[in-house]
Amino acid sequence: MKKLVALLLALTMVLGLAACGNGETTTSEDPATSASQTGETETPESEDPATGEITDPDSIEDDMLADDGVYQIGFVTDVGALKDKSFNQGTYDGVKLYAANNGLSYKYYQPANGDAATDDDRYNAMVAAVEGGAQVVVCAGYLQEAAIRRAAIAYPDVPFIFIDGYPIQEEATEYDADGNALPNDSPILENVAGISFQEEQAGYLAGYAAVMDGFISLGFSGGGGGENAACNRFGYGYLQGINAAAAEKDITVDVNFSWQYGANFQASTDLQTMISGWYANGTEIVFACGGSMFQSINSAASGYDGYVIGVDVDQSGESDLVITSAMKGLSDAVQWALGHVYDDTFDTIGGTGTSLGVNDNAVGLPTSDEAWRFETFSVEDYEALYQQMVDGTLVVDADYNNQATTEWTNLVLHEI
Amino acid sequence: MTFLIQQTMLYAIPLMIVALAGVFAERSGIINLALEGIMIFGAFIGVLFVNLVQQAGIFNAAYEAGNWIALQGFELLAMLVSAIMGAVFSLLLSFASVNLKADQTIGGTALNLMAPALVLFFIRIIASQNTLQMATGNAAGWFMIQKSDFGYGRNEEMGFFGSTFIDRTYLATYVCILLFIILSVLLYKTRFGLRLRSCGENPQAADSLGINVYKMRYAGTTISGALAGMGGFVYALTTANCSANGDVAGFGFLALAVMIFGNWKPLNIAGASLLFGLFKCVAAAYTSIDINGDGVFLLAELGISAHFYRLLPYLITLVVLAFTSKRSRAPKAEGIPYDKGQR
Numbered sequence: 001m002k003k004l005v006a007l008l009l010a011l012t013m014v015l016g017l018a019a020c021g022n023g024e025t026t027t028s029e030d031p032a033t034s035a036s037q038t039g040e041t042e043t044p045e046s047e048d049p050a051t052g053e054i055t056d057p058d059s060i061e062d063d064m065l066a067d068d069g070v071y072q073i074g075f076v077t078d079v080g081a082l083k084d085k086s087f088n089q090g091t092y093d094g095v096k097l098y099a100a101n102n103g104l105s106y107k108y109y110q111p112a113n114g115d116a117a118t119d120d121d122r123y124n125a126m127v128a129a130v131e132g133g134a135q136v137v138v139c140a141g142y143l144q145e146a147a148i149r150r151a152a153i154a155y156p157d158v159p160f161i162f163i164d165g166y167p168i169q170e171e172a173t174e175y176d177a178d179g180n181a182l183p184n185d186s187p188i189l190e191n192v193a194g195i196s197f198q199e200e201q202a203g204y205l206a207g208y209a210a211v212m213d214g215f216i217s218l219g220f221s222g223g224g225g226g227e228n229a230a231c232n233r234f235g236y237g238y239l240q241g242i243n244a245a246a247a248e249k250d251i252t253v254d255v256n257f258s259w260q261y262g263a264n265f266q267a268s269t270d271l272q273t274m275i276s277g278w279y280a281n282g283t284e285i286v287f288a289c290g291g292s293m294f295q296s297i298n299s300a301a302s303g304y305d306g307y308v309i310g311v312d313v314d315q316s317g318e319s320d321l322v323i324t325s326a327m328k329g330l331s332d333a334v335q336w337a338l339g340h341v342y343d344d345t346f347d348t349i350g351g352t353g354t355s356l357g358v359n360d361n362a363v364g365l366p367t368s369d370e371a372w373r374f375e376t377f378s379v380e381d382y383e384a385l386y387q388q389m390v391d392g393t394l395v396v397d398a399d400y401n402n403q404a405t406t407e408w409t410n411l412v413l414h415e416i
Numbered sequence: 417m418t419f420l421i422q423q424t425m426l427y428a429i430p431l432m433i434v435a436l437a438g439v440f441a442e443r444s445g446i447i448n449l450a451l452e453g454i455m456i457f458g459a460f461i462g463v464l465f466v467n468l469v470q471q472a473g474i475f476n477a478a479y480e481a482g483n484w485i486a487l488q489g490f491e492l493l494a495m496l497v498s499a500i501m502g503a504v505f506s507l508l509l510s511f512a513s514v515n516l517k518a519d520q521t522i523g524g525t526a527l528n529l530m531a532p533a534l535v536l537f538f539i540r541i542i543a544s545q546n547t548l549q550m551a552t553g554n555a556a557g558w559f560m561i562q563k564s565d566f567g568y569g570r571n572e573e574m575g576f577f578g579s580t581f582i583d584r585t586y587l588a589t590y591v592c593i594l595l596f597i598i599l600s601v602l603l604y605k606t607r608f609g610l611r612l613r614s615c616g617e618n619p620q621a622a623d624s625l626g627i628n629v630y631k632m633r634y635a636g637t638t639i640s641g642a643l644a645g646m647g648g649f650v651y652a653l654t655t656a657n658c659s660a661n662g663d664v665a666g667f668g669f670l671a672l673a674v675m676i677f678g679n680w681k682p683l684n685i686a687g688a689s690l691l692f693g694l695f696k697c698v699a700a701a702y703t704s705i706d707i708n709g710d711g712v713f714l715l716a717e718l719g720i721s722a723h724f725y726r727l728l729p730y731l732i733t734l735v736v737l738a739f740t741s742k743r744s745r746a747p748k749a750e751g752i753p754y755d756k757g758q759r
Contacts, residue, residue, distance in 0.1 A: 062544060081545040114546055260722065261700075267547075269655040269665060270700040270726075273423050277704030280419040281713075292547070295554065299657040302556035303584050319554065416703045416716075 054100045057093035057331065064105060066133075071107035073099050073338065074129025076122065078141030078164075079115050080265040082108060084291040087265075087330065090313040091140040091163050094334025102342065107132060111147075115264035122147035130155050136341045138163065138334055142229060146172065152189045159346050161337045163330065164230045165194040166353040190351040193340075195333050198357030199230050200237030201389055202326035203287075204396045205365050206309050207241030208385060209324060210285055211253060213377040215307075218242060219256040219283045221275060221297055223290020225263035232400040234289045234311065234326060239403065239411065240396055246410035256283055258416040267295035274416075279304030285323060287311070294318065316371035323373045329362040358389040418580045420697060420705055425589055428693025430455075430651035433592045434671035435678065435685045436599060437643035442680060443603065444636025445616040445629075447751045449524025450509050451644050452668025453531030456660075457505045458645025459652035460535040462498035463548050463660040466490075470551035479558060484565040488587045491559045491653070495588060495646050502645015503638045505531075510637035514630050517753035532662040539660065547661040555658035561585050588650045599639070600682035612636050616747035619754045629754045644668070673733050679744050688736075695729035 054060060062082070064071075075095045077088045092108060099106035109125040111117035122144050129137045130151070138161045139148055149168050152160050162168070171186035210218060220238055222231045239255065246253045256278050261271035275286055275297050285307040288297040294308070294315060301308045301321045310316065310325030333356055340346050356362030364386060366372070367379050388394035434451055441448030448454075469475060469490065478486035505527070512523040539548045550558070563574050563583040574583050603609040614622040615632040623629050651664055674692060678685030698705065702715040702725045715725070 081547050083543070083545055110545075256703075267657060267659065272655065272657065273426075273697060273700035274703070276423065277419060277701035281704045295549065295657050295659065299554045299556045302554050303560055303562075319557075414703075416722075 054097060057096050060096040060100045062092070062096075062108070064099075064107065066105040066107075070105060070133030071129070072104045072133060072135045073106040074126070074132065074134030074137045075106065075108040076125045076129060076137060076139045076144065077108060077110045078143065078265075078291075079117060080291040082110060084265070084294075085315060085318055086291040086294060086310075086312045087164075088140055088291065090330035091138065091334055093313075094331035095138055095338070097331060098335045098338040105133075107134075115266060119146040119150070123150050126151040126160075127154070130158055134158065136161065136338065138338070140164065148192060149189065152192050156191055158191060159341050159350060160192045161334065161341075162192055162194045163334065164196055165192075166196060167194050167351055168192045188351045190347070192351065193337055193346065193349040194353035195337060195349075196353060196355045197230065197328040197333070197363055198355060198396075198398060199233035199326070199328060199363065200240070200396045200398045200400075201357050202328055202363040202365070203234040203237030203239075203289075204241035204244075204389075205363075205382070205385065206287060206324055206326040207238040208245040209241075209365060209374060209377050209382060210309065211242050211245035211249065212381065213323075213374040215253075215285045216251065217254045217283050217285075219275070219278050219286035220258065221262060221271070221286055221288055221290070221293060222259050223262040223265040223293055224259070226259040228290075229400070231262075231289050232403075233398060234287075236398075236400040236403045237396050238287055238289075238326070239406075239408065239413070243408050243411050251410065253411050254283075254414065255411050256286075256414045256416055260416060262290050262293055265291035265293060267292045269296075272296040272300050275300035276304055279306040285309060287326070289326075298322075314366040314368075314371050316366060316373070320373075324365045324371070327364055327366060329356065329360075333362060358386060418576070419701070420694075421580050422584060423697040423701060424690065424693045425585075426654045426693075427696040428689040429589045429592045430647045430654070431667060431671050431674055431692060432686055432689040433596060433650065434644050434647035434668060435674040435689060436596055436682060437640040437647060438672055438675040439680055439682065439685065440599070440603070440612070440636045440643065441640035442675070442747050442750045443613045443616045444633045445619060445747060445749045445752070445754065446510065446513050446633055446637050446640075447520040447524060448506070448509065448637060448640050448644075449521055449672070450506065450527035450531075450668075451640075451671050452664065452666065453524075453528040454502050454505055454641050454644035455648030455651065455664045455668045455671075456531040456535055456662055458498040458502040458648030459656075459664060460539065460548065460648075460660040460662070461501040461645065462494045462649030463550070463652055463658055464538075464542070465494045465497045466658060467548060467551045469494075470553075476552075479553070482565075484561065487558055488561070491587055492591065494653075495591065495649055498649035499642040499646040502648065503642040505645065506637050506641020509641070510634050513637075513753060514633050517755070520751050520753075528668075535660065536662040539662065547659050549657075549659045555653055556584075559586055559588075559653060559658070561587060586650075586654050588653055592647070592650055595643070596682065596686065599643075603682070608635075613747070615754075616749055619749050620758065623754075623756065633754065644671075647671075670733070673737060676744055676746075677733070677737055677740055679740070680747065691736075692729055692733060695732050699725045699728055 073095055075092055080088060082088050095106050109129050111121040111125040113121050126137055126147060136159045140163045142164050148160050148162055167188050169184055169186045169188050171184060173184040174182045176182055220235050222235050224231045242253060242255060261268050271293060279300055286297055287309040288294040289311045298308050298319050307323045308321050310322045312328055314327055315325045316322045340349050372379060434455060438448055438451055475490045509523050509527055512518040513520040568574055611627050612632050615629050619629045648664055651667055652658055652660055674685055674688045678688040703713060705715055
């Protein structure tokens with residue numbers, strides 16, 4: 001009798017637990033279910049591909065269900081969340097827009113093990129994409145280099161689009177003990193198209209605009225721990241812009257510059273505390289340069305009356321505190337590259353690295369009325385500056401290795 | 417200084433309340449190793465509640481109108497929901513250890529293993545990514561009490577007391593402190609508390625005086641679960657921007673350490689968690705801590721590696737535990753399933 005009661009109690013508890021989470025699922029504590037990062041629950045797509053051009057990526061489902069189970073465009077994410085409202089999301093928006101407007105099926109694959117994803121995990125995600133019928137695989141983030149090399153050799157007929165990337169050779173470049181690259185003459189993989197951006201130009205514009213608008217104490221919190229070329233370019237350009245504007249106004253500004261707590265591009269308690277400390281001590285605006293890190297920085301800004309500069313995509317919709325965003329045209333670049341794949345002109349970009357900057361209108365600040373929140377720095381000022389970059393009268397140094405040796409004339413750099 | 421006090425409280429309060437959760441379970445005779453798991457679960461439930469209510473639009477009007485009192489009510493509701501679900505989750509542990517007389521350490525470990533997996537599983541279903549966030553806005557914007565709520569302008573000061581204990585604080589922090597005091601009194605100054613503690617020391621004697629040991633142990637563990645669940649949400653709300661990702665940075669285990677370090681006594685626990693919170697805050701923000709307000713950031717100028725500061729809170733815990741654990745006196749009957757026939 002007692003056992004029966006106990007059994008019933010156990011059952012109700014298990015059922016109660018199931019009910020509190022989600023009505024349809026039972027609590028099967030299979031660790032594989034939660035560990036598997038690629039197993040997606042598909043929801044039916046409510047999209048009608050026949051109705052004109054779709055321009056709002058948010059109106060397109062993230063998970064589409066192909067009738068035949070074949071997904072023609074595969075997207076392998078970088079570290080961090082898919083909906084990071086930044087890098088991953090911006091890239092995926094391009095995939096979704098191109099697919100929706102061309103009647104193609106698409107699917108995203110997150111490498112297993114989240115932030116601790118290894119090259120094997122990334123490779124497996126790419127294999128899953130190709131095995132799932134992908135005609136082209138879009139890979140976001142420079143971390144994927146080794147995995148793309150393996151996948152591109154394993155599937156020589158599948159084009160790979162490497163966002164924030166560069167051409168890849170069959171053999172990885174070796175380095176000697178001093179960190180100098182050894183000669184590498186292995187052939188370049190023709191089915192990988194590297195697309196990078198001139199982030200330093202976007203960073204320059206943001207830093208320049210912020211100082212011209214009257215900010216005198218700024219911050220930079222970057223992702224990738226100083227190892228991510230894109231973030232490094234953003235940061236270096238940002239400093240150059242700040243310095244140039246400060247020189248023009250003949251003032252000296254303070255800049256806090258940190259790579260801490262950003263190695264995995266995630267929001268974290270520690271990051272929020274650190275940035276809160278900056279704001280509490282007078283920093284007025286922080287450039288949140290890295291995916292989900294924005295959450296922590298925005299939260300700190302919200303608590304301490306600070307402002308934020310967004311990154312990668314226009315983040316003004318996220319918060320009123322976002323004064324501007326150093327954008328790069330991820331979505332457009334992905335659509336442009338996918339266009340080449342489906343026009344059968346992939347060979348013109350395959351095996352090469354394309355660097356997109358102001359000349360391609362691929363980097364800049366958002367200038368729409370709701371996104372432009374500068375008070376004294378006007379859109380006209382911005383466009384004049386932009387034009388100088390296009391003309392070539394203003395050149396932003398892209399080689400971030402120079403940052404350490406640069407003597408800043410009008411800014412005091414606090415590297416943290 | 418203001419900054420240091422505020423950030424220390426943000427770290428210390430969840431730790432304190434969860435350590436008290438541990439005390440309630442252990443004083444009743446159940447080792448609650450599942451604190452971490454329950455925190456994770458509570459954080460998830462609280463964030464889910466906030467997310468769903470935001471999507472339903474119930475408090476959006478209040479947010480738009482800047483009605484901060486209504487939003488504080490929303491925060492309290494979320495805390496309540498996560499406490500209730502934390503209590504329900506902890507029933508698994510009490511059932512296993514009271515009714516089934518299972519090994520409590522193993523039961524707690526099982527919950528610790530289960531909670532992150534379960535939570536991530538649901539988060540991926542709900543948000544199709546590994547983090548569940550608020551539907552709109554951020555935690556500070558919605559829930560933080562700010563001086564503007566009291567009509568102070570951007571550049572107006574509230575004075576030391578105001579700017580330290582009112583501006584930029586969360587109501588959750590004070591609710592936790594209040595609860596901590598009330599429950600400590602409950603544990604030491606009431607009949608219920610005495611009975612609960614007796615079940616953790618000598619359940620046979622308690623039973624002989626007509627106290628239902630099973631009921632008391634259920635009560636202790638359930639209160640423990642509720643506090644841990646709430647603590648998990650408070651942690652997520654105040655330090656993780658109200659997001660849940662199946663992780664509370666080991667705060668549940670730290671709370672266990674704090675409980676042992678505080679010798680199962682509320683006052684010592686409060687001190688221990690403040691100490692830990694202080695070092696945790698120093699670790700993250702040592703470059704911008706200006707202790708006496710003279711514009712000199714002493715800790716940054718010492719030139720010690722950032723890694724050392726990050727190590728500090730854990731190092732301190734280890735060292736203090738090493739010195740104090742000898743004196744520590746755990747409830748005598750904890751971890752032993754109560755058997756009426758045993759002498």
